[in-house]
Structures are given as C-alpha cells and as structure tokens.
Amino acid sequence: MKDSLKYIILAFSSIVLFFLPFYLVTPDDSKIKNDVIKKVDVSKFNPQIGIEGGILKRALSGDPKTFNPAMAQETTSTAVIGDLFNGLTKTDIKTLLPKPDLAEKWERNKDGTVWYFYIRKNAYWFDGKPVTADDIVFTYNEIYYNPDIPTSAKDVLTVAGKPFKVEKVSEKIVKFSLPKPFAPFLQALGQPILPKHILEKYVKNKTFPSAWNINTDPKNIIGTGKYKLVEYKPGQIAIYKRNELYWEKDKKGQKLPYILKIKAQIISDPDVQLIKFLSGETDIYGVRPSDLPQLVPKAKEKDFTIYNLGATPAITFIVFNQNPNAPIPKYKLKWFQNKKFRQAISYAVDRKGIINLVYNGLAYPIYTAVTPANRRLFDENYYPKYPYNLKKAKELLISIGFKEGKDGYLYDKEGHKLEFTLITNSGNKERESIGNILKDDLKKIGIEVNFQTLDFNNLVSKLMSSHDFEAVIIGLTGILDPYFGQNVWLSSGHLHMWYPNEKKPATKWEAEIDNLFKKAAIELDPKKRDMLYKKAFKIIGEYQPMIFIAAPEELIAVRNKLKNVFPTVWGWYKDEMVYIKQ
Template sequence: MNKMRNLKLMVVLLLATSLILTACGGKESAKSEQSSRDDKYGGTLITADLLSDPGSFNPITSSEHSEIVGIVLESLTDRNAETLEIEPELAKSWEVSEDGLKWTFHLRENVKWHDGEPFSADDVIFTYQVVYDENIPNSSKDGMIIGGEKIEVLKVDDYTVKLILPQPYAPLLSQLNGFVILPKHKLYQTWQAGKFNQSWGIDTKVSEIVGTGPYKFVDYKTGERLVFERNPYYWKKDQEGNQLPYIDRIVRQIAGSRETQVLKFEKGETHLVGIKNSDYNRMKAMEEQKNFTLYDAGPTWFKSLISFNQNPNNPNVKEQPWKYEWFTNIHFRRAAAYAVDRETIINQVYAGFGQPDFNAVSAPNKRFLNPDIRKYPYSLDQARAELKKGGFSWNDQGQLIDRDGRVVEFTFVTNAGNELSEANLNIIANGWKELGMVVHAIPIDFSKLVRQLTSEYTWDAFFLYLTGSPEPNSGSNVWKSSGNLHMWNPKQQEPATQWEARIDELFLKGATTSDYEERKKYYDQWQEIVADQVPVIYTAVADSIYGVRNTLKNVRPNALGGVLWNLEELYLEK
C-alpha cells in the first residue's frame, strides 16, 4: 500500500518517464521489427535438383514436367501440400451454380506479368484457346475435356471468367491446379501464326518467358544451371503484409546424377537434397558437422506396382495362349500378391524407411484412402493355397505347372538403370521362384519398356513406379477400361469384365458428384474392387527423406511438395 501511495505522489515524474520510455521502446520495437523483416530478404538459394537439361520450357507441349511451373507460371488454383486442400491462386474466389455446371472465377486485380503487363481474363481465355487447339498436342487438354466435350469459357469482365461445363465435374478445382495460365501478350501472335508448338523452346531468350509466379527466369546455361530472380511485382504477401518472396535468387544446377546431387550437398554447395533411404544413417552421422538436418517427410506419393499382361491383343497370345490363361486367373494373381515379401523390400531397398502397400490410393492421401480392403501379407502357404484353387500344381522337380502340365515360365521386366526398380525386381522374382515359377527377371531400356506397354503389348509382367495424386480422378486414364494407361488391358472398346465396368461407373459417379462423402463412398468401392481382383499388385512405399541446410529457414518438408512447396515463404539466415 505504501508503494501505491508513493507512486501516486510521483505521478507526474513517472508519467513523464513512462512517456520517454514508451517512445524509446516504440522506436526500438519498430527498429527491431524492421531489422527482423529485412533479415528475411536477400540471398541465393542453390539446388542441384535437375538431373538433365529440360527438353522445352513450353508447359503445354512438353511431355515432361516443365521446370518453370510453380516458379514462373501459376494457375487459377493451388493445392496446399500440407492440408491437401485446394486454395485460391490467380483466382481469388469462385462460386458454382446449384446444378454444378456454371463456375464463376473472380481473378486477382493486382497481378502483373514479369514484364509489368497486367494479368487479366484475356490471358485465361487465351490459354483455353491454345489448349483446345487441335493442332497443338498437349496433355493439359485431358483434364479439360469432360464427358468428351470442351468447357465453354466466357469473359464476364476484365477480372471475371465463367466456365460452363457439359456436365457436373467435381475434380474441376483439382484439375485447374497445375493448369498454368499463359501470357496472351507474349504468345498470341505466335499462336495465330501457327508456331505455338515451336515457342518457348530451350533456345528461347529467357526474358521472353514471363509468368506471374514468385520468380522470373533470367538465365539458362546448357548442362549447367537455370537461374531465377525475385519477381518485384509478385502479388502474394506474408501475414504481416510484407511482399513475398524473401529470397532474391534461385539457382537450379543440373547435376546429371543422384550421386552428384548428394556429393554437392555434402560439400556444402547446395541448400537441399532428396536422399536415398539407404544413405540415411551415413548422412545422419554428419548432420552437426555439415550443418544440415535430415527430414523424414513420411510415405511418398509414388506407387510401386506389378502387373501381368491380360491383353488379348498381345501378339504373343496366338503362340502362347497359356500365359494369357495364367494371367487372367484371379487365383494366380492373388498368389503372386501373397508371395511379395514387402518387409524384405522395406529393409533391403528402403533401409527400413517404408511401409507395406496394398492400396490403389497413395498412403499419404488420408482423405480418400480406404483402410478396410483385402490385403496380401507375405505368406507362401496362402499363395500355394490360391494356386491350388486356380488349378495349378507342382511336378516332381517342384516346378509350378498348370492344368496341362506346362511349367509356369515368364519374363518379368523393369526399367534398367533405376537401382530401386532393379532391387525390387529381384526380391519379387525370388518370392515367385519359391512357388516353383520360372521367372526371368530382366531390366530393359526404359524407352523399350514404354513401347511394350503402350503399343507393342508384348510384355509378360512388369514392375514400375507411378506417381499418385490427392485427386483420385487424376488416375482415370489408368483405371477406366478405355484408358491408354489401363496397362493390363488398355484402350478397351467395351469393358472386358464386370468388375472393370463397375470401376468405369464408379469413376463417372466420382467425377460428377460434388459431395465429398458421396465421392469417398464411390472411391472406397473402387479400392475394394482393385484389392479383390488384383489387376495390379502393390508392394511397399518408401519414406521421402530430405537433407536441408540449417541456414534455410521456414522449411516444412512433406512428401507431396518436397522442401520447396512453400518456396516464396522460405528465407536464408544471414
């Protein structure tokens, strides 16, 4: 109490002192905030994440992932790599009509292209004109053809576009993610002249390649690097209202091999690297000395899978019809699934960083993953029981034979040069050999493998990695019976089986139903059918492991987006 009286008596002095201290503190606080803000800006981020030179910088005509998507070019929507939710990008908001056919997108009004020209609805309209042009081969068109028809794209005003769909299409927002918008003012004349297919090649002056993304393309040296600099016009800001991105310059070196990527990182020449699981323990031991941290980002989105050829158009069917009979026998496929030693794959190929996989949906995709499906844990006894159900038996030499006494013998291939694929191939083949099968496990040139799968159809069995997606409909070219990647029996005029017809129906319903719970029911059923019929056999999924230099801040690596998914928010410690 005495202290309180004293304080009251000295109120004038204290008030004055308080004002002085507050003023000083305010200046110091402002200075501190400004310093903290400035500390985030600047620096050069160096990676060696490219294994080879790009074939083209044209994101529409390129058959491979474009190295400028996401860095230079943006889409109407984006997917948050942490939550998997679709978020606004160039479109700040949208609404859809009750019938699901009319989508109105409101575009951001403060966006500029890297050369300072304003972004507008005209750029969106132009992009659709290019993609729908029959003279421009591109895969972007696939996601924008709905029920065999194009989307009608209308300009409402400079910053509003309306998409009119031929039928409801639930995955639209997902498809728009990655559907990059092109600069009309740079490419319209080229398109009109019929030369779009030749535009933005690797010999193009990089200043002509403009986007709205966080970085502009400033240099490309063949066999060496791609260089990007901060976009001074970038529209995105951080939570305090400061303009993004923070880092001034991105240098993406062309490493040529994974070994070189790791070596550069270990030498301190780069800020991040994706590492093989088998390198984890060795690199973990040098974390502190080399000033980096290893992140286990959890199961990858890649699917490692096996399939047997069930295509009646296989030219070898006439000479070897028995193979077609084996591979179309569901008990043979189930037996093959039971004989896959997934734990050995995890331990020997992925150094213990992985998990068994039985599902058509990628392991991290919790929104659509159905855990209640039939599984095939390693069991040679169950495999033999399935073979007996399928009419198989064993001869005196222990070889597996069919009803006609013919030894089960076939070729099992994967892409040569991929050590993970080759290691999987041998482990899986050994499991089948334990069942008495004669398996010729042969890595072959990737281009040859692609020809066999997509046009020649002469393969027996394969092991491959495919990429997964948060949106199940993105795999429709694999799962629809008419799909060109319906590998075991592609491009069917009519579904060959009732279960394939049912999957066609489920994918149609999944694509035309907007309610998430209803969609999940359809995709749950699809996963159950795949697990029951085993047209493909899933093996194991590895964890994604990244090494990141400790000077790179605000990193939150995950399996979908890697380290750079939030590139504009990363900064370098000074």
C-alpha cells in the same frame, strides 16, 4: 513440388520417389533417429518475415522430356518447369483446400454450375504482357479440350463425360459453365494456364505437342510463375531467376519469393546426389532410408536437419501389360489378363521383407492405391490383402492350368514356359533391389524373370508410346483427391497403364470403376463420395491390375541456413517465403 492434380510417372520419388537395401533398424538406431529427425506439423507453422537474396542450390533427378506443361507426364519434366506456371487456383498446403492463384477471387451460382473467375490485375507473363481471359479460354478450349493434343489434363477436366464451357466475359473475367455440380471443380482449375500470344500459332499449325521441347531456348518459355528458367544444359544444370513481375509480396511489401536465384544440378544417380549434399554443393536432399547411417551422425557437423514427413501418398507397384494391341506374345497377354495370375504374383511379393531390406523399415505395405497419407480413404480392414505366401501363389497358378516341368519351372497348357521380362528405371536402387528380390522369390515357385533396367525416358516411351513391355516396376505421385487420378483409373485414361485409352471398358470390373468414379465426381456429400471411391479402390485391390508394394515414409534433409522451411508430403508450405540466412 508435387503435382496435386494428376498422377505423374515417377523417376525418383521425392521420398526417394523414388537404395542400398541391406541396413536394418535396430532399437538403438531408432532412438538416435528419434533424437535427430524432426516430425512436422504444418498446423503449428507460421512463416516469419524474411530477407531477399541468395542462391538456392538443389538437384534434379533427370533431364526433362519437355518444357511444355500440357505435355509433361513425368516428374523429370514437371520438376524442371513446375515453378514457371500457375493455375487459376492452387492448394493451401495447410488446409489442403483450394485458394486463389491467377484468379484473385471467384463467384458461383447456387447449385455450383456457373462460376465467374476474376483474374489478378497485376498478373503478367514473363514478357510483360498482362494475363487476360483470352489466355484462360485459349488454354482450356484450344489445348486441354483439343482432341488432337494428347494431354492428360483432359481426363480430369470433365464432369459426367462432358467438358466445362469456358467463355470470356471481359478482359479480366472468365465464365465456366458446368453440365452438373462438380465436387472437385476448384481443385481442377489448378491446371497451368498458357500464353495465347505465344502458343496459338503452334495450335493452329498442329505442332503444339512438340512446342517448347527441350531444344527450345529457355528464354522463349513464357509463364507467370515465381521463377523463370534462364539456362538449361542437358545432363548438367538448370538455372532460374526470380520473376520480378510476380505478384506476391510479404506483409512488409517485399517481393516474393525471397530467394533470387536457383541453381539445380541434374544428377540422376542418388548416390552422387548424397555426396553433393554432404559436400555442401546442394542445400536440399531427398533422403533414402539407407542413407540414415551416413546422414544422422553428420547432421550437426554439416549443419542440416532431417525431416520425417510421414507416409507418402506416392505408390510403388508392378504392372503387367494387358493391352491387346501391344507387341507381346498372345499367350503372355492371356496370362497377364487373368485375375488369378495377378493375384498369385501379389502373394509372391514379400512386402515386409522389401520394407525392411529396401526401405530400412520406413514404409507401409499396400495392396491397393491408397496409403496412410490418404486419411479419408485409408482403412486397414476394408481392402483385400495379399500377405506373402509362396505356397498359395503357386497353388493359384496351378489352378489356372500351369503345370510344373521336370526343370522345376511352370508351363502353361500350350507348353510355354512361365517367364517374362520385368523392367524398371536404371539408377533407382530401390526399384532395382525390389526387382532382384522379386526375381529370386518367383524362381522359387517356378517363374523365370528376366530383370532389366532402362534409362527413365526410354522406360516412359515404352509405357506411354510403343507399349512394348511385359511388366514394369514404376511409381506414381500422390493426389489430394481421387478424381484427379482419373487419367490412371478410368478405362479411357491416358495413364491407364495396363491398357491405356480404351475406347470402351475391356472388362466388367473396369466398367464398374468407371461408373463409381463418375458418380463420385458429382456427389457433393463428402462421406458418400469417399465411400464411392473406397468401393472403386476395393475393386482395384481385388483385381490387382497393379500389384502394389509399398508407400515409403518421406524424408528430406535441409541445410539450416534455409529459414521458413516447412516441407510436407503434399509440397512445401509457403515455399515462396523460404529465405537464406546470410
């Protein structure tokens, strides 16, 4: 399930969020696919009453780095623990509007600065203790707003730079006071609520960031969600059982979710995931475009359906390290901090070639962090574009002082050869293919690229901890509202990848983006608010701190024994009502 409240670093896209690149679509192939692959329209879907029972078999793309939802920053972690926790609110996948979750209802004053949330009377932790206002106050005041706990949630839980004031009114009522009206407030409250009676001791002894690490017995991870994690074997499997205390029921009074158990094999190699799906060992598979020649002919025989969910909100990009505190040569830092250098690299990215070769034609070229899935903000003609042009790329590099040497490579004014190390996560064949294409194209204009692949968790450590990288191909999940990307786009953001946690904006353009995001957070007029975000993403498109490549279409294959199935790019609609036809 996608996290709609903040950007998360992607190991593998759920699209293929992320193979073999050399299959091209022909007109005949397209006709076959149109006959076999289903498009989805959530507005026409109404789930039916199902039956309890069965085991869902699925795959996870990697081991988690943590079981602690407040510390998780990558999909390998959130995919494992996502169904274990709830926020006060959640997003209705059909309307894309907030709806009740742990809070059964809410009230507010006229200007939207004071809110009261009423916690469900039948909401319980896995250990049987009731969820109370103490848990909500603890989660926000002691965890999300704790300066000693480096959680990304902090970036999206402020308005005008100030936190919400969170107070207990009674056992089941909590009060939020805001310094100003805040447009995406209800969506912000989708952050996971955590148990005070379990985690308070870790906050007090200042060990919370390491609490619920991957060595923790799954039985000690206490949430409120639809499923409980009951077993975890690194590199092998995660097993879940239905939470019998979960409050949701269907119209007949049957407990939800219908499915009683989930077995999730941990399979980092997408090729192996495909084999497991075709052999019947898993029920759901995130389809890569290159898989279609194998999957389409077998859909009837193997009894599954392929769904095309349309353009994903997720983005794939290259980011150069602009952090002055990073352990990289200062002369390279000077290159990477130059706007024209980054624009030159952007012109050297053959997006259309990558889309055809890597994504089998099923993707969209992007030049900023907005994809066709972001219907409010996507505008073909508004954002700067960098069409593939190696001549222009080289001219830009020459204009900032690089000169061609006798060996054909470019050198800066100090005689340093223009070369850098580009990394990505091993096993992700799409990114590996993109890296190899980019390496070959950049060599044509005199740039030597040392392309390497790393284990995903090692890659994340370099990005988020040691900052020991020069350039990386990586991805981010999509978001429903740009505000929840503040942990990436604000200069102070924890996921501001090119230079995270800036004490003050390092550049005028970053300061302007900060200003636009802060204005948008308190702008209640939807059209004015969207325009503020569009201006911010236009600046991002101009300065190319990330060199955006493509937004693939999302494809997923699902066994036909699963009923009430309706996947979307924002998550599965009414996933608790999916059932298995015995």
